[in-house]
Amino acid sequence: MDKAYVKIPQAKNEPVLSYAPGTPEREEVLKTYKEMWNSHVEVPLYINGEKVFTGKTKEIRPPHDHGHVVGVFHRASDEHVKQAIDAALKARQKWADLPWEQRVSIFLKAADLISGPYRAKMNAATMINQSKTIHQAEIDAVAELADFWRFNAEYLARIYKEQPESAKDVFNRMEYRPLEGFIYAVTPFNFTSIAGNLPTAPAMAGNVVVWKPSVSQMYSANMIMEVLMEAGLPAGVINMVTGSASKITEVVLNHPEFSGLHYTGSTAVFQYLWKTIGNNIDKYKTYPRIVGETGGKDFVWMAPDANPVEVATALARGAFEYQGQKCSAASRAYIPESQWDAVFKELKKQVESMKMGDPGDFSNFITAVINEASFNKLAGYIEQAKKDKEVEIVIGGGYDKSKGYFIEPTVFLTTDPHYETMVEELFGPILTVYVYPDKEWKESLDLVDGTSPYGLTGAIFAKDRYIIDYATKRLENAAGNFYINDKPTGAVVNQQPFGGARASGTNDKAGSMWNLIRWLSPRAIKENFNPPKDYRYPFLGE
Numbered sequence: 001m002d003k004a005y006v007k008i009p010q011a012k013n014e015p016v017l018s019y020a021p022g023t024p025e026r027e028e029v030l031k032t033y034k035e036m037w038n039s040h041v042e043v044p045l046y047i048n049g050e051k052v053f054t055g056k057t058k059e060i061r062p063p064h065d066h067g068h069v070v071g072v073f074h075r076a077s078d079e080h081v082k083q084a085i086d087a088a089l090k091a092r093q094k095w096a097d098l099p100w101e102q103r104v105s106i107f108l109k110a111a112d113l114i115s116g117p118y119r120a121k122m123n124a125a126t127m128i129n130q131s132k133t134i135h136q137a138e139i140d141a142v143a144e145l146a147d148f149w150r151f152n153a154e155y156l157a158r159i160y161k162e163q164p165e166s167a168k169d170v171f172n173r174m175e176y177r178p179l180e181g182f183i184y185a186v187t188p189f190n191f192t193s194i195a196g197n198l199p200t201a202p203a204m205a206g207n208v209v210v211w212k213p214s215v216s217q218m219y220s221a222n223m224i225m226e227v228l229m230e231a232g233l234p235a236g237v238i239n240m241v242t243g244s245a246s247k248i249t250e251v252v253l254n255h256p257e258f259s260g261l262h263y264t265g266s267t268a269v270f271q272y273l274w275k276t277i278g279n280n281i282d283k284y285k286t287y288p289r290i291v292g293e294t295g296g297k298d299f300v301w302m303a304p305d306a307n308p309v310e311v312a313t314a315l316a317r318g319a320f321e322y323q324g325q326k327c328s329a330a331s332r333a334y335i336p337e338s339q340w341d342a343v344f345k346e347l348k349k350q351v352e353s354m355k356m357g358d359p360g361d362f363s364n365f366i367t368a369v370i371n372e373a374s375f376n377k378l379a380g381y382i383e384q385a386k387k388d389k390e391v392e393i394v395i396g397g398g399y400d401k402s403k404g405y406f407i408e409p410t411v412f413l414t415t416d417p418h419y420e421t422m423v424e425e426l427f428g429p430i431l432t433v434y435v436y437p438d439k440e441w442k443e444s445l446d447l448v449d450g451t452s453p454y455g456l457t458g459a460i461f462a463k464d465r466y467i468i469d470y471a472t473k474r475l476e477n478a479a480g481n482f483y484i485n486d487k488p489t490g491a492v493v494n495q496q497p498f499g500g501a502r503a504s505g506t507n508d509k510a511g512s513m514w515n516l517i518r519w520l521s522p523r524a525i526k527e528n529f530n531p532p533k534d535y536r537y538p539f540l541g542e
């Protein structure tokens with residue numbers, strides 16, 4: 001931008017369409033879903049703007065019907081990963097030098113594409129690949145991703161405007177350079193929007209990227225690349241490779257030009273990546289930026305005076321939407337003794353009315369969990385709970401993988417506030433409840449704070465303002481996204497910037513200025529209009 005202070009179009013949250021019976025969007029997405037279901041896709045690698053078909057493939061099967069194949073994805077060798085890094089580095093200077101409004105225009109156009117002509121395809125791909133209901137797909141693959149792209153453009157403009165003061169005879173300015181080298185983006189299966197945001201946020205700021213999506217999300221990851229190419233993303237700016245996560249990572253993290261990790265996924269993988277970067281630290285040209293948003297053990301705490309129907313509804317939605325496979329999903333609840341009967345009755349009524357099955361049938365609220373490994377792990381917790389004395393399965397507990405990976409929404413009631421499912425992230429539709437004596441509400445908040453290593457999201461329900469104030473302060477470090485009288489899921493870009501600390505990540509808040517700042521390396525420039533002509537200061541005078 002050297003000829004104008006450009007004002008980019010004002011970002012607004014993308015409206016979420018209803019898909020109610022009779023709406024045109026419902027008809028269109030169902031038609032697209034059927035067409036895509038019956039076609040076969042070859043997902044390539046994307047290196048230097050080219051689609052690369054390696055011939056080493058793996059099948060893509062929808063989680064709700066694992067007997068059906070919708071395509072294959074091609075896997076990268078070490079050589080392909082090296083080519084992806086080279087392509088990124090080759091593209092770097094030209095991309096970094098492109099005026100920022102030209103760069104962001106590509107992503108603004110991509111946002112218009114996914115909320116317009118690609119809307120049905122983005123949704124259908126996410127429904128098929130990750131087994132989301134149409135509502136879950138719409139709030140993710142369309143609304144949130146369009147929001148990321150539009151608001152990040154606005155945040156970037158805000159950062160560039162941040163300039164220092166200048167004293168007499170001096171002109172100070174700040175330049176926000178992209179990092180030297182390339183960024184490695186590693187993304188999880190559960191949000192198409194996160195997969196789209198992690199490589200593009202650094203790219204928008206002028207960086208070049210090697211992106212490794214999750215093998216369980218390749219079908220919708222491919223849609224993102226198609227949209228970005230259609231929007232005019234130049235060759236080499238984002239290179240998508242997939243295959244063995246550990247092999248790809250080994251090549252990337254050993255490269256001297258590796259300059260940043262943009263990661264979302266489980267805590268264990270993040271810690272492994274951080275350690276590897278630490279061990280390689282003397283190999284790099286510059287200290288890499290590390291941004292990671294990881295697991296959660298998100299809580300709902302109810303005060304004795306809260307409304308049981310509101311709490312039960314928050315649990316029904318917060319714990320079971322998308323089968324509990326949101327990092328923000330409620331997975332442990334603390335309910336006062338005097339209220340448990342009322343909460344339980346309502347929760348049971350709501351959960352037992354949830355239909356489970358194929359997302360192509362819009363009457364289903366619950367669909368499948370992502371894959372067999374996840375299914376087996378969750379079934380294992382259910383079987384263990386059947387044996388353990390300190391826990392009782394009070395709702396659900398059924399599972400079946402004959403056609404798809406289906407786990408019923410399940411509630412455990414435990415007498416041990418440190419029972420393993422109160423502590424560990426399960427990442428599935430299992431909620432554990434601990435009932436506390438009403439008069440020990442303060443101690444129960446200590447339990448909320450101290451039980452799990454995570455600090456991602458959490459919710460409190462109360463009417464008494466002194467209790468709300470006390471709990472808000474007591475749980476200051478228990479959640480990076482804290483909700484009062486609302487479920488702990490459903491953060492919206494530009495309204496509730498998302499991320500947590502402790503074992504949940506670096507809390508750099510995806511979809512905010514705070515995240516974008518991590519992909520920029522400021523340069524302070526001072527120009528002197530009147531340089532001194534003598535070294536002596538006045539105090540040296542006679």
Ligand code: NAD
Pocket residue numbers: 186187188189190191194212213214215245246249264265266267269272293294295296326327328425427456498499500504505
């Ligand atoms: P995952 O940890 O299995 O995978 C995440 C990514 O890491 C994938 O791309 C995977 O291929 C890659 N990976 C796995 N092993 C690796 C290795 N050895 N080296 C390099 N990369 C490797 O997570 P997932 O199952 O895809 O996603 C669920 C997890 O993500 C949950 O823990 C959830 O809480 C977390 N999550 C967090 C947020 C957040 O914002 N905090 C958002 C979404 C998901």
